[in-house]
Amino acid sequence: MTTQIYYPQDYRINYLTLIGNNRNLDMTNLVVEFSYFEDLFAFSVTGYVILRDSAGYTELKQMVGDEYLEIDFGKTSSDDNNSNIVGKYRIYKIDTIKPVGNITSEIYKLYFCSEELVLSEQNKICKSFKGKKISDMVKFILTDRSTSGKLQIQSSKVTIEDTTGLYDFVIPIMKPFEAISWLSTYARPSAFPESADMLFYQNRDGFFFKSLQSMYGTKVFAKYNYIPKNLPDTTIEEKIFSILDYEIVKPYDVISNINTGVYANKVITVDTLTRRYYTKNMNNAISQRKKLNVSDVLSPMSNRLGISQDQSYDACLKMYVTNSNQVDFEYFKQRQGSIEKDIFAEKYVTNRTIDISSLDHTRIKFVVPGNPTLKVGTVVELNIPKLNPTDKTNNALYSGKYLITAIRHLIESPTVYKCIVEASKDSYDTRLATINTGDPSIARNLS
Amino acid sequence: MSFMGKDGFVWWLGVIEDRNDPTGMGRYKIRIFGWHTDNLQELPTEDLPWAQTVLSLNGSIGWSNALEGDYVMGFFLDGSSGQFPVVLGKFSGLDNSEIKA
Numbered sequence A: 001m002t003t004q005i006y007y008p009q010d011y012r013i014n015y016l017t018l019i020g021n022n023r024n025l026d027m028t029n030l031v032v033e034f035s036y037f038e039d040l041f042a043f044s045v046t047g048y049v050i051l052r053d054s055a056g057y058t059e060l061k062q063m064v065g066d067e068y069l070e071i072d073f074g075k076t077s078s079d080d081n082n083s084n085i086v087g088k089y090r091i092y093k094i095d096t097i098k099p100v101g102n103i104t105s106e107i108y109k110l111y112f113c114s115e116e117l118v119l120s121e122q123n124k125i126c127k128s129f130k131g132k133k134i135s136d137m138v139k140f141i142l143t144d145r146s147t148s149g150k151l152q153i154q155s156s157k158v159t160i161e162d163t164t165g166l167y168d169f170v171i172p173i174m175k176p177f178e179a180i181s182w183l184s185t186y187a188r189p190s191a192f193p194e195s196a197d198m199l200f201y202q203n204r205d206g207f208f209f210k211s212l213q214s215m216y217g218t219k220v221f222a223k224y225n226y227i228p229k230n231l232p233d234t235t236i237e238e239k240i241f242s243i244l245d246y247e248i249v250k251p252y253d254v255i256s257n258i259n260t261g262v263y264a265n266k267v268i269t270v271d272t273l274t275r276r277y278y279t280k281n282m283n284n285a286i287s288q289r290k291k292l293n294v295s296d297v298l299s300p301m302s303n304r305l306g307i308s309q310d311q312s313y314d315a316c317l318k319m320y321v322t323n324s325n326q327v328d329f330e331y332f333k334q335r336q337g338s339i340e341k342d343i344f345a346e347k348y349v350t351n352r353t354i355d356i357s358s359l360d361h362t363r364i365k366f367v368v369p370g371n372p373t374l375k376v377g378t379v380v381e382l383n384i385p386k387l388n389p390t391d392k393t394n395n396a397l398y399s400g401k402y403l404i405t406a407i408r409h410l411i412e413s414p415t416v417y418k419c420i421v422e423a424s425k426d427s428y429d430t431r432l433a434t435i436n437t438g439d440p441s442i443a444r445n446l447s
Numbered sequence B: 001m002s003f004m005g006k007d008g009f010v011w012w013l014g015v016i017e018d019r020n021d022p023t024g025m026g027r028y029k030i031r032i033f034g035w036h037t038d039n040l041q042e043l044p045t046e047d048l049p050w051a052q053t054v055l056s057l058n059g060s061i062g063w064s065n066a067l068e069g070d071y072v073m074g075f076f077l078d079g080s081s082g083q084f085p086v087v088l089g090k091f092s093g094l095d096n097s098e099i100k101a
Helices: A115-122 A134-143 A176-186 A212-216 A236-240 A254-260 A345-359 B096-100
Strands: A012-019 A031-039 A046-053 A068-074 A085-094 A098-100 A105-113 A125-132 A158-160 A167-174 A198-203 A206-211 A222-225 A245-250 A264-271 A276-283 A317-321 A362-369 A379-383 A400-413 A416-425 B011-018 B028-032 B050-053 B071-076 B085-090
Touching (some): A012 A031, A085 A115, A115 A176, A125 A134, A134 A158, A134 A167, A134 A206, A167 A176, A176 A198, A176 A345, A206 A212, A212 A400, A264 A345, A379 A416, B011 B085, B028 B071, B028 B085
Parallel strands (some): A264 A317, B050 B085
Antiparallel strands (some): A012 A068, A031 A400, A046 A105, A068 A085, A085 A105, A198 A206, A245 A362, B028 B050, B071 B085
16 A cells, blocks of 8 residues: 555645535645544444634635535555545534634634435435345435435445345335434344344445444454554554554443343244234354454353353343244235235344444544544454563453444644544453462353 | 333324225224325335224224224334334214315
């Protein structure tokens, strides 16, 4: 990617142009701060630009809410334009305008998001799908180019993972992005039919409808090391992939994990048509999901009543309506069109509960030198050293593979471009060693 | 929704479009106002989900006493997902022929 690195946080803004109705404005020289956000659990890229304006452009350029922002920025040292973050976004809000310097200039913040988010907010969709895959429904909502298409996004900007199962759904009048998010709760990836972890998000490359399992399976995008600062023999490459700062935001939280179903959950489903009900238990051992790292987060220790973490099914109890197994009833088989297709409530509820909640078992926030290719939905490997400087091995609990769940590309001065990253993991990188305190009641072996 | 009955009672008003339930269980196809478009191309009657009825316990089995065009009220078993409608009852009111007259 790089020909010559000048400085780990170097950057170059090729375009930062406000586009209005015949009133374009190059804002490159007005920028005080620029932020570009991606979030795995949000529908759209968002961001803001703080400007210092001594010409009164809000009035001169008649900024009234119909402007766009064209962005193209990347590394100074990069000769690969594909690595740049490039896009045209919709400015949707101007924050408080403050005069500074005896009213010789003013500072204000322009907020932007994808145009598709605004389109989604402006429209509603209501459509029936009979016997369709959820991935096909999502593709239709995003890319339908007919006159009734609500978003009409180019297919090249959309990546949709195939899902399993055929469904009869009527999308009840909803915003298109809301409809996709709603569909994602039912969806199971065809490559991992025992999971229910589809997410809908946007990053620098476009819109994605993708499973956590397939994200976990991608190769490590970058390896970052936390190294002592100002060492004389640190190379520029080492600095580029160094962690400037980090914070373990959520080392673990047992009460939260119990309630969100990280360890175990249960669903009771009721079928009012066939007058049956079903109960399904799920835990980490039953779940066939892949993990980011090698070792489970479960402790084999039991509580003083003899119940282990993954046996506490009732801690996260859900109740849903179901139509499971209706197709097997002879009565309905003989009456075509009398029932809708199975929604697989027992599968999607229990699996989604554990798949989504497990991701957030451990969460870290870290800062690295700006890298425009870093994006949500990718796996990074973090090497966090032990506190003991003589021990060169990594911290067993907090090192390892993480999935980037949110990222902020921040430019805040002519020399500072950094990425503030939030990443999560569902497992430990190293099989934990036996810790035997001599007291058998608290001895544990996680290997 | 995560717990049926604890996450709110989502009720609705709709109009019956089909009462020919192939199962003979007295279900209806109902176009629900604000949830289902009135555009028949986007959502034809045949694609509407079957809505079960909640019957009174007074000994009546009268599930055929509502007709196409009747306005009804009900709720969704699956809350705001809106795929499992249930009818609670119908509204008294003028029928279409009386309105035209």
